[in-house]
Amino acid sequence: MSAIAKRRERERAQRHQLIITAARELAEAEGWEAVTTRRLAERVEYSQPVLYSHFNGKGAILRAVAIEGFGELGARLRRARLATPEPPEALHAVCRAYLEFAAEQPALYQAMFVLPTDVKFAHAETPPPLRAAFAEFVSCFRSDNLRRELFAEVTWSALHGIAALSDSGRIPPDGQAERLDFLVTQIAGTPGGPAPL
Amino acid sequence: MSAIAKRRERERAQRHQLIITAARELAEAEGWEAVTTRRLAERVEYSQPVLYSHFNGKGAILRAVAIEGFGELGARLRRARLATPEPPEALHAVCRAYLEFAAEQPALYQAMFVLPTDVKFAHAETPPPLRAAFAEFVSCFRSDNLRRELFAEVTWSALHGIAALSDSGRIPPDGQAERLDFLVTQIAGTPGGPAPL
DNA sequence: ACATAATGTCTAGCGCTGCTAGGGTGATGT
């Protein structure tokens, strides 16, 4: 491949990322309903068809944003877990990190977990960053806990419920800390078996 | 008011309900993205502007569907609770009824709890049916439990997380019973105080 | 009974959306 072709490919990759970043910023600033192909094209200073030469459509752009988000969420959860050596507090820290992520970047969170998507969850084609993020929850529970996956799944679901209802104004933004404390306390409890953590 | 005017008002109220029902059925059959004002008008056999003489816009129709849903959900939760006299099983029954409601009528559930809305939750203007539905969760906990509202809120959030992630394909549809059992067991546990139920 | 007024509904159209066909421009390789 010629140097010229290489340069073009490099520029193309940059533009690819530029589109993703622009969509994400626009969504975070004005919500996803403001992210139209026209406004996005204007923002990246190209015409609309250029978007379609990079992505199969608006849905594919949204998907790319979501996958970028999975990577960042996983990294954040991992950091929270590793910074907290004691297992009980690790679960608490990871859950808090999750809610902070959702609250700080609501549009990104929506792309990942609320808006319709064709990203496969808990499936053979699940993107590695998503698997890794889920694995952080699993790692909060003892490896001899035979139902770790179930624990992690329900924990994640409960956090998502809190994040989603809070973001859409269906529960008050105040009191997140109390909800988090209560949830973690109950999940870490031992009503029906050995200590999970 | 003349009899003629009364008849017209009656017909108008019927048409009002017809629009709500048509929107709901169309959403349940093909999803909310298929509910356009044109298709809805065609379905009720009137022109588009008629919709706008009944509702302030598409959002108001969605809101009307959601409020209808709150009433039905509340009734269902109440039935589940009253049919189960023992408190621990009452919580379980109410939670199961909630998940069944969400799974059986996913579009209605979305209108109530997922799609953007201007319905006020936990607020002075909260629609009574919504307050009543939430009160069913609160009633599952002992009246001497000073944190009943918090318990109910987190329980509801966790259920919503399970329902929403399941409906959008982000967790597998199988295993809902295990998730429900685990959640209720943990919520009903007593890690930090007196028995909540 | 007739003209007037008021009510209700429809047709047509605005500015927007996601998406795409086709042409034209400029760089590339011979």
Place this chain on the structure above:
DNA sequence: ACATCACCCTAGCAGCGCTAGACATTATGT
């Protein structure tokens, strides 16, 4: 220098939520 090719833009389609204005139809007053 020329032919080729890759690239990008203009223009347009069908459908969206929503609304202005024309048109009947119905009720009212004389």
